[in-house]
Amino acid sequence: MADPRGFLKVRTRREPAERPVEERIRDWMDVHAESGLQPWTREQASRCMDCGTPFCMTGCPLGNLIPEFNDLVYQGKWEDAYHRLSSTNNFPEVTGRICPALCESACVLGIHQPATMIKNDECTIIDQAWQLDYVKPMPPHRLTDMTVAVVGSGPAGLACAQQLTRAGHTVVVYERDDAIGGLMRYGIPNFKLDKRLIDRRVEQMEAEGTRFRTGVEVGKDISWDELRSRYDAVVVAIGSTVPRDMNLPGRDLDGIHFAMEYLPDATRRVYGVAPVHDITAEGKDVIVIGGGDTGSDCLGTAIRQGARSVTVLQIMPKEPTERPDDQPWPTYARLYQRTSSMEEGGEYLYNTDSVNFIGSEEEQARVTVEHAATAAGFVADEHGHVTGLKVVNVAPGEDGPFTRQPGTERVLPADLVLISVGFLHPDTTTLVEQLPVELDGRGNVARDDSYATSQDGVFACGDAGRGQSLVVWAIAEGRSCAAAVDRYLTGDTELPAPIAAS
Ligand code: FAD
Ligand code: SF4
Secondary structure, three states: OOOHHHHHHHHOOOOOOOOOOOHHHOOOOOEEEOOOOOOOHHHHHOOOOOOOOHHHHHOOOOOOOOOHHHHHHHHHOHHHHHHHHOOOOOOOOHHHHHOOOHHHOOOOHHHHHOOOHHHHHHHHHHHHHHHHOOOOOOOOOOOOOEEEEEEOOOHHHHHHHHHHHHOEEEEEEEEEOOOOOHHHHHOOOOOOOOHHHHHHHHHHHHOOOEEEEOOOOOOOOOOOHHHHOOOOOOEEEEOOEEEEOOOOOOOOOOOOEEHHHHHHHHHHHOOOOOOOOOOOOOOOEEEEOOOOHHHHHHHHHHHOOOOOOOEEEEEOOOOOHHHHHHHOOOOOOOOOOOHHHHHHHOEOOEEEEEEEEEEEEHHHHHHHHHHHHHHOOOOOOOEEEEOOOEEEEEEEEOOOOOOOOOOOEEEEOOOOOEEOOOOOOOOHHHHHHHHOOOOOOOOEEEEOOEEEOOOOOOOOOHHHHHOOOOOOHHHHHHHHHHHHHHHHHHHOOOOOOOOOOO
């Protein structure tokens, strides 16, 4: 620990500055003005108390060696810091940018001062490492004659593939999309995560020996059972892609889309790739239902596309704050985090629930009549375009989390509505038909503690097994799953396994 009194001398956090809102909403580049090594980086790293029991490391699913790398940042020892960091995290350039920093919520300094800057140190270390040319391909010293197919190229599949390749196995990653990266590629907008960061990693992985097959949907272009017979092991890392719908009257009006029909096209256009659904917010009144990560990304994207207005609806009771009064430590990182998109415009309506979608005047009349007439709810038999959404205030209720408040109904204008209320489970239709793995009660691929499914030699990791989650959990699962596959293939493993399957 280089400066044992650092946290007493520097009592405030210094976040990397963001570009002015007026500037950044005119492009799709990173919202930050400051990235990489800054004059204040070492001083901030000195705030780490090097606790005897570093709760931050337990907070991080990867078990990142946080006090060690904070000290090395303070000392400016970038090569050592890079080796410490990359021993636990395959893609720190991603987590260093978009992780909600579960570690910082668990930082002991956070009891009486703002938490240590862990996530930013992680980002600085890896940015320095790339700039100073420390990041090299790490091909295996010897090859086994074992082969593994990894289906899905999100952070779980990629972390698993990189670990298994480095252990000497021949690994092929299958991806149905036209580019590698999973949600990091077309789900998360470019202003949060520049796609060139993924390209750089894929190049490193190719140089190590991992092979990639894009535009191949397993289950259609090659069957799951054929894949299983061709490879010694198969890893299912297909994400959790089936969106939760809203069974409200008027749902099948035109102009109502799932967030993940909308967001990927925006990034595709940035990179000159043809859009799939061709939805844009330009000139429209946009309503985003649901204010999590995905809803916030819809907001920032719609603002950049030139929406006339953007309203985000959230049932959550109050505006996020840095730290709720009744929650001194650890803080609930995700629930109370403000996003950069929230500063860029639009309006958040809290305590607000959706009642029904409204179409043209005739459509609205039909919605009302038909909904009243059918116990099962409204079923539209012809299409109109959405013109609004009826909403109502809610308040915490005695018999349930939220109760609608009579007399507060009103209609918000909308010609584009984006549904962003979460994801149910992976799309396992062809998998279960062709290679019948068991599913858990939520529809995720069931695994035992070591990521093995009910089919011999078939493993599952990431959102496919745990449900829609976070990049850091996906990387941690991918690493652990690789260790399990390696043990299955060779009878033993030296690969790290940071977490058991949940
Ligand atoms: P995914 O990233 O979903 O990758 C699965 C891949 O499998 C996809 O590329 C898919 O095309 C492919 N695939 C599926 N079926 C097949 C098949 N049959 N054949 C071939 N390929 C197939 N997390 C954070 O930590 N921070 C954030 O800021 C954040 N923002 C988010 C924003 C949005 C809009 C969304 C939707 C999620 C966000 N997340 C965020 C969550 C995070 O992206 C996911 O938890 C993570 O990507 C899961 O990784 P994965 O590898 O399990 O799956
Ligand atoms: Fe913290 Fe996330 Fe980095 Fe882990 S991966 S150290 S939780 S920012």
